[in-house]
Amino acid sequence: MYVIIAYDISVERVNKVKGYLRTQLTWVQNSLFEGEITESRYLRIAGKLAELIEPGADTITIYKFPNKSVIERIDLGITKGHPDDIIL
């Protein structure tokens, strides 16, 4: 499966969320990540994110797709996250 994950997290917690997602997915821009993952890894990621956020204050939007082929991505301006970028 393929996921796109966007977050809007309070400053106290944002680095933990961003740092975690960097170990799991490809960074696209700003607060946006995407990547091909297994269902079990998806469950692990969603569980960890639910644990990291404050549910009354933060928002994470996860878009799940059966596979990448249903998605067409168009970049306007600078393309920031390249698949071969190593962001740690």
Place this chain on the structure above:
Amino acid sequence: MYVIIAYDISVERVNKVKGYLRTQLTWVQNSLFEGEITESRYLRIAGKLAELIEPGADTITIYKFPNKSVIERIDLGITKGHPDDIIL
């Protein structure tokens, strides 16, 4: 077709981009919008966004889908943008 649009825009231009997208799509959170549109409206939106940004400094990522049914959306924490929210 269905689109998800995320942006990372310099502060001088962000309000113009956000204000324009609010007239065209549904706000999800932070710098993220989505919505069902026609192909011709997509071309109009992409053209207008290309016009509003500074290509050497800003980033807009557009994800296009044949229809909404290929997307499953999961919200963690607060769901900020409701389809019936009127944001002007």
